[in-house]
Amino acid sequence: MIGDSSFWWIQLVLGSLFVYSIKPLEKRKMKSKTLRVGTSIFLAFFFLVSSQAAAVKKNIAISLNRKEIRDMTTQGLNLFFYIRIANSSSSPLYLDQYDYRVVIQERDFFSLKTALDKPIFIPAEGNTLISLPVKVTYSFLFEAVPGIENETRIGFYVTGLMMFSDGKRIKEKVPFAFAGEFPVFRGLEVDLHPIQIKDLSLGGTEFSFVFSLKNPNSFDLTLGRMTYKLRLGGKPVADDQLRGGDTIEGKGEKRISMPLVLDFFEVGRDLQAILQQPSVECEFSMEGTAESAWGGLKISVSRKEIVAVEMREIRTSS
Numbered sequence: 001m002i003g004d005s006s007f008w009w010i011q012l013v014l015g016s017l018f019v020y021s022i023k024p025l026e027k028r029k030m031k032s033k034t035l036r037v038g039t040s041i042f043l044a045f046f047f048l049v050s051s052q053a054a055a056v057k058k059n060i061a062i063s064l065n066r067k068e069i070r071d072m073t074t075q076g077l078n079l080f081f082y083i084r085i086a087n088s089s090s091s092p093l094y095l096d097q098y099d100y101r102v103v104i105q106e107r108d109f110f111s112l113k114t115a116l117d118k119p120i121f122i123p124a125e126g127n128t129l130i131s132l133p134v135k136v137t138y139s140f141l142f143e144a145v146p147g148i149e150n151e152t153r154i155g156f157y158v159t160g161l162m163m164f165s166d167g168k169r170i171k172e173k174v175p176f177a178f179a180g181e182f183p184v185f186r187g188l189e190v191d192l193h194p195i196q197i198k199d200l201s202l203g204g205t206e207f208s209f210v211f212s213l214k215n216p217n218s219f220d221l222t223l224g225r226m227t228y229k230l231r232l233g234g235k236p237v238a239d240d241q242l243r244g245g246d247t248i249e250g251k252g253e254k255r256i257s258m259p260l261v262l263d264f265f266e267v268g269r270d271l272q273a274i275l276q277q278p279s280v281e282c283e284f285s286m287e288g289t290a291e292s293a294w295g296g297l298k299i300s301v302s303r304k305e306i307v308a309v310e311m312r313e314i315r316t317s318s
Helices: 004-021 028-056 138-144 270-275
Strands: 060-070 076-087 093-104 107-122 126-137 153-165 170-183 189-192 195-200 204-214 221-232 235-242 253-263 279-292 295-311
Touching: 060 153, 060 170, 060 295, 076 138, 076 170, 093 126, 093 170, 107 126, 107 138, 107 153, 126 138, 189 279, 189 295, 195 270, 204 270, 221 270, 221 295, 235 253, 235 270
Parallel strands: 195 295
Antiparallel strands: 060 076, 076 126, 093 107, 093 153, 153 170, 189 204, 195 204, 204 253, 221 235, 221 279, 279 295
16 A cells, blocks of 8 residues: 555655646747647656555556547537455455546646545455446537647547545555547538429429538438428428438538428418529538547537529419
8 A cells, every 4th residue: 555655755756747837838840849748747757656556555456448539519428437456355345535637738638636425335356337427518528728720630648646544544546547548529410402303293392402411520421310490581391310330421511402391381372483583592400410430429500691593394373
């Protein structure tokens, strides 16, 4: 077990890392050098902690089981770190306290220190899985860590300390550290194309509504089930679901055509006159989900503009 003096010495090393890292850079060309030095310090700290832990700790081992990204939107995401705690002793232990911090670009982005009202039970010769959550809001991140607004992915590392007891007094203090990254998700962009009318009569119309989705991200997106709404000339004409399965490559574009049939007795007969004009006000919105290499995310796009009306092999009747 690491004594109090060793514990505070580790804290001092960690504190020195942060003091060193947040010093402003005087020149742009020093940035990469500073990052390399900061990373080297982190790795040195990590291996130092690991070697000390291996030398004096026999009962508790902490490892990163997996990392999950949830609820990713254009506003931010939720990070969940699943930590496996293994107890090799013949007696149960309890996780009483823990603290951890997330460091991004050598800046302290998030920190949490807590004492558990109900300690977490670690069975003898067994293990327990716990999760450490971090909520990332892009606007707050860009304010806290200037200069990363245009990055496609953000690297980070996590350091922390867990304190274990036998139910009465603290028996072990175990440091941990690991690294990872997460994406900066930017929303899809939508372009509206001319309305392509195939048939227009007194009773209704048949036309194709065409739009393109542009993916500004560096990773592919596979659309799930989507719901959409379409208004023409200020009148609602469609409110339905769009099948999923289309994949939009990173930095790519996908053109989607939807055939629609409208009954003027349902949507309003004045829409016939509106569609006979050379252009019409078009308002389109779509919401749903998508899958990516980073996990699931939420999609929401909308666009309102004047689009051309194209008559193709059309027959009209009055």
